[in-house]
Amino acid sequence: MEELHGCRFSNTDFYFLDSMLWLRPIQDKLFRVGVLPITQTLWGKITSIRPKQPGEEIMANRAICLIESRRFTGNITAPFNLRIERLNNEALEKPWAMQRGDGDSAWLCEVYALHDDYLARLKNWSEVREMVDKMIKEKGIICFKEVPDYVYAAIGIECSQLVMVLSDKLEGFPDDSVIHIVADYDEGAERELNKWSRITGNELLEFKVEKRLAHALIRRKTRSKSWD
Numbered sequence: 001m002e003e004l005h006g007c008r009f010s011n012t013d014f015y016f017l018d019s020m021l022w023l024r025p026i027q028d029k030l031f032r033v034g035v036l037p038i039t040q041t042l043w044g045k046i047t048s049i050r051p052k053q054p055g056e057e058i059m060a061n062r063a064i065c066l067i068e069s070r071r072f073t074g075n076i077t078a079p080f081n082l083r084i085e086r087l088n089n090e091a092l093e094k095p096w097a098m099q100r101g102d103g104d105s106a107w108l109c110e111v112y113a114l115h116d117d118y119l120a121r122l123k124n125w126s127e128v129r130e131m132v133d134k135m136i137k138e139k140g141i142i143c144f145k146e147v148p149d150y151v152y153a154a155i156g157i158e159c160s161q162l163v164m165v166l167s168d169k170l171e172g173f174p175d176d177s178v179i180h181i182v183a184d185y186d187e188g189a190e191r192e193l194n195k196w197s198r199i200t201g202n203e204l205l206e207f208k209v210e211k212r213l214a215h216a217l218i219r220r221k222t223r224s225k226s227w228d
Contacts, residue, residue: 007143037101044070
């Protein structure tokens with residue numbers, strides 16, 4: 001497993017970037033399929049999936065499923081002629097779980113290749129690594145262990161004011177929602193956010209710094225105390 005800017009990729013999987021898919025060999029011609037964690041940024045949180053059913057045969061470039069997310073609605077297409085063997089019930093109930101980058105549980109379906117040329121359109125990790133790294137850097141992609149519901153850009157707000165602004169802004173988000181905060185990096189930012197988290201009850205799930213920008217992942221909780 002390799003990590004690029006917080007996004008995890010298996011070096012033993014195959015990849016089909018046209019549909020942002022990873023494919024994990026299970027046995028001859030049988031693969032477990034999931035979406036790449038970089039879709040957290042590219043698509044936003046997946047809210048629903050409508051997959052084809054087990055037993056259905058899908059030709060290459062035809063839809064495996066319809067995905068709806070915060071910023072994307074469209075079909076995920078098959079990389080080769082295949083048959084749907086099994087669906088992941090966890091993905092059906094919590095479709096955003098696929099975007100966490102944990103291939104052991106966060107997968108969409110298992111498929112069986114119908115012909116022997118199934119590897120022709122797949123790439124291994126060494127073949128796509130440079131392309132994925134470039135995409136992450138150009139698009140400012142960052143991956144978290146929890147998939148954000150919302151993104152709030154607080155760039156330009158001084159650290160001393162940020163916690164007060166957040167307390168007001170988060171009031172507009174539903175309880176238990178996960179918010180990705182993007183702000184200018186300040187050496188005291190993480191310390192202040194941890195203090196703010198303890199006082200307000202909002203959970204600071206992750207804190208990362210990329211290119212002088214601070215990325216904080218916060219779970220919204222009903223505020224029990226005011227910031228002082």
